[in-house]
Amino acid sequence: MTLIGRAVGRPFLRNRGWSRTITSGRRLLSNNSFFQVSDEVREALNSKKPVVALETTIYTHGFPYPDNVALASLLESVVRVNGGVPATIGIIDGVARVGLSPEELIRLASSAGKENTLKLSRRDLSYVCGLRLAGKKFNGGTTIAGTMLLAHLAGIKVFGTGGLGGVHRGAESSMDISADLTELGRTPVTVISSGCKSFLDIPRTLEYLETEGVGVATFADGRKGNVDFPAFFSRDSGVKSPTTIQDEIEAAAIIHAQHALQIQSGLLFANPVPEEAAIPKETMDSIIEEAIRQADASGASGKDNTPFILTKIKELSKGASIPANRALIESNVRRATIVARELAVLEAKQEEAQGHGSSYFTPVQSSLASTHEAPMSKVQSTSPEPQSAGSRTSVDGSKVDIVVAGALALDISCDFAPLSTSPNRIDPEQHTSNPAVITQTLGGVAHNIAKAVHFLDSSVRLCSTIGDDLSGRAALQQLEASGMLTDGIRTLPSPHKTAQYVAVNNANKDLTLAMADMSILETSTPSSIHDTWLTSPSLTSNPPKCLIADANWTPESLHAWLTHGKHINALTIFEPVSTAKSTRLLTAIAASSKHNNDHAAAVFPNHIVDLATPNAHELAALHSHAHQLDLFSTKHWFRVLDALGIPSSGLRVPLAYTTTPDLVDAGLPQQAIKLLPFIPTLVTKLGPKGVLLTRLLPLDDPALSDPEEAKFILARNANGDVDVGVGGLYVRLFEPERVFAPEEVVSVNGVGDTFLGALAVGLVRGGRVQDGIGLAQRAAGLTLGSRESVSEGLRELRGWVEGGR
Missing domain, CATH: 3.40.1790.10 (Indigoidine synthase domain)
Structure with a gap:
């Protein structure tokens, strides 16, 4: 049954004859002891x-x-x-x-x-x-x-x-x-x-x-x-x-x-x-x-x-x-x-x-109100004018700072709530039903990133695909109600279904298992992406400063988004999403590079992505997949590493100083360094251990001559090969501002997405990566303590962003 459909006309209310105190007969009771x-x-x-x-x-x-x-x-x-x-x-x-x-x-x-x-x-x-x-x-x-x-x-x-x-x-x-x-x-x-x-x-x-x-x-x-x-x-x-x-x-x-x-x-x-x-x-x-x-x-x-x-x-x-x-x-x-x-x-x-506007909330006059009407055929043809304050406009080439392309989904979070008799008080049991607190929110990686950007008062356009179903229509309503742009949302008819993500978390709210159905994005092709989004005025007449793509796209579609981002001189960012999907970037790079003569187009400075934000598991998956694709044996990869003059014995000792011995023993900074010729800035999220920043610095990067940054530069261009574009290697661990106790963690869903959204805001406003990580960590902490996929508390950080702190 279609539960939400297109609009029908609402009654017209005239000013004449209406009483302002229509609720005067209602008995409202104030809070008291009962x-x-x-x-x-x-x-x-x-x-x-x-x-x-x-x-x-x-x-x-x-x-x-x-x-x-x-x-x-x-x-x-x-x-x-x-x-x-x-x-x-x-x-x-x-x-x-x-x-x-x-x-x-x-x-x-x-x-x-x-x-x-x-x-x-x-x-x-x-x-x-x-x-x-x-x-x-x-x-x-x-x-x-x-x-x-x-x-x-x-x-x-x-x-x-x-x-x-x-x-x-x-x-x-x-x-x-x-x-x-x-x-x-x-x-x-x-x-x-x-x-x-x-x-x-x-x-x-x-x-x-x-x-x-x-x-x-x-x-x-x-x-x-x-x-x-x-x-x-x-x-x-x-x-x-x-x-x-x-x-x-x-x-x-x-x-x-x-x-x-x-x-x-x-x-x-x-x-x-x-x-x-x-x-x-x-x-x-x-x-x-x-x-x-x-x-x-x-x-x-x-x-x-x-x-x-x-x-x-x-x-x-x-x-x-x-x-x-x-x-x-x-x-x-x-x-x-x-x-x-x-x-x-x-x-x-x-x-x-009556001339008395609401002091706070103006309800969205949704075009999707009736529960049994004909379905939408196209978002642009049915989306109403915005009813709430915000930056929402039609697809007319209006300029935004950041475009986020990827998943808009219904997030279902299952938090294990053990009984007093449960044998395991932390982790749910396998192969049986477990007691849980289950919540639903609007999510999806790209949506969460865009929402974080929106809360931090930067202009953003979300580009995604939804189904002509209840979840999709509800998603549009929520986006409109929040004042976010909806002109980048494409609606596909049945049997396509709006994406869904189900997370099973343990009693400490740490992710135990997640299941995702993002197949609707995989119906997109480079051709449909080109026709739907890449030729729109919003990405041609007024190109954004930053384009973020998540790994829910196919490798071919991901490549289309990122290469277009480089074509319009935008900062390109990749969010890996999961260990399984993270490798899609390297598959796209390898296919493109093979077409462009022995991986040359994939390697710094001809890379298609400027920055990626994996977690430790996704970083390991990227490293393993690059090895499988034989990306570490090309002459262009060796040329970048040779320019840095990294000794054959490696950088174990200096890495232990700029990160921690435990991280070096786990091989995380080493894995990141090997990937830098393909992804020149890696911001690896390590949970309570902090954030590991690993970067290839261009020849003209100010950090190369900054005495405060010298301790984080572990190698510099040593052979005079300026054509490769590498000036130095920057490695730094950012410890968290504070570590949350388990009872303080409300939900881990959307924390990494919030981090990236806040980091992107700092970058488009002219900040350096190393300066934006503090803001991103603080934003992630707010979401960690929130029931929502992105905490509305981010609005309180707007002054922090403007102040450049």
């Missing part, structure tokens, strides 16, 4: 960002640990990827919290099934909060009713969940009616769910909601005419929905009017389960009848009735209900986020119509 709104959620609400409430009963009473942690992380990531701020709501130690931190989420989810972890509706909140004062501390997952109430007290208008409670069959005698329905009748929060549980009495549920004054509508989801109100696992229930809405923009318009009219009841928007995960109505009906029969026979009633029936449905459906449940929850949360985003657009339009 009620706490997280800083992130509070800031988002104050800034009028789209916020989506999420319940926690599904974690405490729906899914087992650690599956519930994975689901919680997934749903929060769905909100973030679609441009919203998640507000997961629950009770921790008798305090109602709106916006749980990752640690609080894990704590609540891991307490599932324990005696002091309760299922909490409206009636229970004062009980669990009040007893905290008497020394009894409860944790609890909030039901739809409890979540609605707390969301309303915080000022949140949209809530995404799975299935609504309702009127139970036989309620005319049992009076078993969910509190969710009465809460909808008195709390002005919009709930987006897949209808109500299919074993309930759906006709009576809709009748009860009508009595309570609750507006009910069902998303058409591409269907024509009046549609059925969904039955949770099935898209149809046999009961027509009271009203039908086409998309999220219509939903947002209804919510906006509801609050403008100060109607103090909620709205229910039913979102049918995704078609590919749905269970046919006929199949589900027979399963439900049998589950209800067994519940009656066992005497399961009241609060025990729903869990019993759901367990039986799982058994009778042979597990098919579980993926359907997951799919519908994710779909509902995604749709809720888009509705919240569209509502923020309408509210911003009203503010603008």
Whole structure:
């Protein structure tokens, strides 16, 4: 199912007749000893960002640990990827919290099934909060009713969940009616769910909601005419929905009017389960009848009735209900986020119509709002004008300092979260499932580099390829929202898929294993790169100062990017990405050099890349591959080394002084030196050991006559061969400003990319490599302590960059 598509028209808001205090009827509650709104959620609400409430009963009473942690992380990531701020709501130690931190989420989810972890509706909140004062501390997952109430007290208008409670069959005698329905009748929060549980009495549920004054509508989801109100696992229930809405923009318009009219009841928007995960109505009906029969026979009633029936449905459906449940929850949360985003657009339009602009946040009026519209055919034809401050422009030849070519991807980070009973507290076990905290962010090596450049206030253009799918559209929205240029993004139709990267980290957040699907970039050819990017005005009329290419391109495509960079006299930089992909550069060099007469075009000063930033493993892979390609036996390589006069005994002793004996024993500086004729500047990232800079200095480099730099110059041009262009060999180890303790490390994803982005900014502003490494290390440290692939804290370094420190 296409979940995000092209735009449909938004309602036009006129200035006349609107009240500025449309929320005057809302009861907002300040933080106190019983009620706490997280800083992130509070800031988002104050800034009028789209916020989506999420319940926690599904974690405490729906899914087992650690599956519930994975689901919680997934749903929060769905909100973030679609441009919203998640507000997961629950009770921790008798305090109602709106916006749980990752640690609080894990704590609540891991307490599932324990005696002091309760299922909490409206009636229970004062009980669990009040007893905290008497020394009894409860944790609890909030039901739809409890979540609605707390969301309303915080000022949140949209809530995404799975299935609504309702009127139970036989309620005319049992009076078993969910509190969710009465809460909808008195709390002005919009709930987006897949209808109500299919074993309930759906006709009576809709009748009860009508009595309570609750507006009910069902998303058409591409269907024509009046549609059925969904039955949770099935898209149809046999009961027509009271009203039908086409998309999220219509939903947002209804919510906006509801609050403008100060109607103090909620709205229910039913979102049918995704078609590919749905269970046919006929199949589900027979399963439900049998589950209800067994519940009656066992005497399961009241609060025990729903869990019993759901367990039986799982058994009778042979597990098919579980993926359907997951799919519908994710779909509902995604749709809720888009509705919240569209509502923020309408509210911003009203503010603008009244002459009161938002002081902080202007929602992006995305062209990708509807979840069931025709897909984009071309980015340039559908990208709207920017709605947020920033440098985003159309592809008109506007000049940027840095072009970054490579992967734009969805990053999925799996951080091992060991149980108290786990045999290994650091590393996940192989060949089995491990508990983890899973997050999703927009990433990809090239994207992360470009984002770091953008945060440091340098102009940058990201050149990449995405699929016409959910991930690709969400990526464009996030880029636009941040003010970054999107005119370098090419969209390919199905079956091409937006790139994805999955990282598995140990308990110390160190990478254990990563899997990447960047195949969409490999569909590019030198010809398509030439036609799409290299002939555009942005790279011809106003060439950048620096071109960065990552190793996700094929060797042929990588060669096309880098040779073009040299052709326009830009600084060319290569990011190796991984040990497997790092060698693509040398493959490109070898193929090009063979075509250009015995490797001559590959060797300094005729190199195609000026600088590369491998880690220790990637450096070793580059060295090994160069040996396999026989690059160390060409006459041109020997000519460069001969010019430096390096003795046959090597440089072991001086290298030990400018780096460390351990690095020399590992052979890292030696490997780097051997690669310099092909890559004249290597900045090798060594984690907590620092950064190793190895350079071939040109004949006119000022460092050759700088007394402060003399100790790092281990060799100079010794044979007078000036045509080779080599003036000296520079080797220096930069120790880190500080080493992070394991508990300080939030994520290692994007740290190396942040480093390169910051280094590139320093270089295009006229700095030397050795002067820019300090800035790059500080920027990398900020990302190391951030949940994001690139920390927004980089903005604070702008003055540091300008000051040349």
